[in-house]
Amino acid sequence: MPLTTSIAMCTYNGERFLQAQLDSLLTQRPLPDQIVIRDDVSSDGTGEILAAFVPKAEALGIVVDLQVNERNVGYRRNFDGALRACTGEVIFLCDQDDVWHADKLSRMCAEFEARPGLLALHSDARLIDGEGKVLPRSLFRSVGIGARQLRLMHGGEGLRLLLQRDFVTGATMALRRRLLVVALPLPAKTWVHDAWLATLAAINGDVDSIEQMLIDYRLHDGNQLGLGGNDPVSPAARRQIHLEQDSSGDLLVRLQELGAPASLQAVIQCKQGHMAIRSRLPRSRVRRLPLVLAELFSGNYRRFGRGVLSAAVDLVKSSR
Structure with a gap:
């Protein structure tokens, strides 16, 4: 039996790029079993875009869980809520402004199916700007993931690297649902959700990297997190x-x-x-x-x- 899959997506005032991302989720083969969306009280047209997306996805057999928070809770608590609602064996984290390549789910699920001890996985990404123009460097290269780091990750040394610095980007990340038993609740202030999940995965099992670029990761002036913190003198x-x-x-x-x-x-x-x-x-x-x-x-x-x-x-x- 193939692994069941959930996508955990958080949105907030994302109308500029949201439609392209939602469309890319429906290009996946196989399609996800569930998409969980938590909107953090958007004030733009995000709600209308999401409302139109739900019947389109459901018509393809995808279970969609769309909720709007009663008040703005911030990205940490929003992702915490989205993760708790996921029912799939493998959960994919999803930002509102990227574009997934059509083979993302199939490529990552193949790794989880072949490796029972694998708890979290992240991939490289093609960088694009706000207009969709491809930028010259990949995500891995931009955050300083080279041959040495990949060799250590593939060799089961993920915790060693994560104790040195954060380099797992949540937008490219997938995890087994059983990781949530030890990872939730997400810390309220000190950790970014992706670094916390990757570290707990490395402590309790394996975390690894896929060198293939599986999404277009968008860099624009509205990014909440982006690529900050990788320059040690910044x-x-x-x-x-x-x-x-x-x-x-x-x-x-x-x-x-x-x-x-x-x-x-x-x-x-x-x-x-x-x-x-x-x-x-x-x-x-x-x-x-x-x-x-x-x-x-x-x-x-x-x-x-x-x-x-x-x-x-x-x-x-x-x-x-």
């Missing part, structure tokens, strides 16, 4: 240091609730401590130097960042 990356201290704490609490091995909890505690040091480095470079060198020689910059590069950035630029 303001976004510097702010991320503070967030990662708190997010490590949230992950540690979840692991304690799940009764995770003490050795794994110790690794997350170590990362939390490392990020605490990085977030509180003195403004004085002279006073900063011994702290950075101690973390560098301990191996923490390599385990939880980009090694010497992250250390050099900390020496030059304070995170405060």
Whole structure:
């Protein structure tokens, strides 16, 4: 029996690109079994587009669960609600402004069917702009996923990479529904949903990458998340240091609730401590130097960042 599939889609004021994405969902072969849509109280024409889509999808045999929130809850809680409503064995996360290639579902489901221990999977993507023009670099290349990272992912080292930085893009991601047992509820503030799901998948099973580009990932001025944080000297990356201290704490609490091995909890505690040091480095470079060198020689910059590069950035630029 083929795996049953659900698509979890969240929308908010997405009328500009939404129709193209919805149309692409109906090009999938095989079609999804269920599409769950949670609209976060859009004020544009999104509601009308969704209302017209429902009978069109249902006529093809797809079960559509469309709900509009009573009030705006933000993307984290919106995705949490959408995921809870999914019934398929494999759940695909879906943004409102991309375009899926017709073989996305079939290609990813083939991986899940062949690998029972696989909990999450993400793919490369073709980047396009707001007008649909293809941009010169792929998603993987833009976020720094190269041959080394792919080799480690394919070899079961996903957690090692995810402890260094977030690189799984939710718009390209699929997961087994059983992952939700340990992943829900999604953290309210500190984690982006895709990074949280990928990390819990790596802890509880396997997470892997598909090198094929399976969607057109749209970059435009209305992106909520986009590709930020991959440049280690950018303001976004510097702010991320503070967030990662708190997010490590949230992950540690979840692991304690799940009764995770003490050795794994110790690794997350170590990362939390490392990020605490990085977030509180003195403004004085002279006073900063011994702290950075101690973390560098301990191996923490390599385990939880980009090694010497992250250390050099900390020496030059304070995170405060």
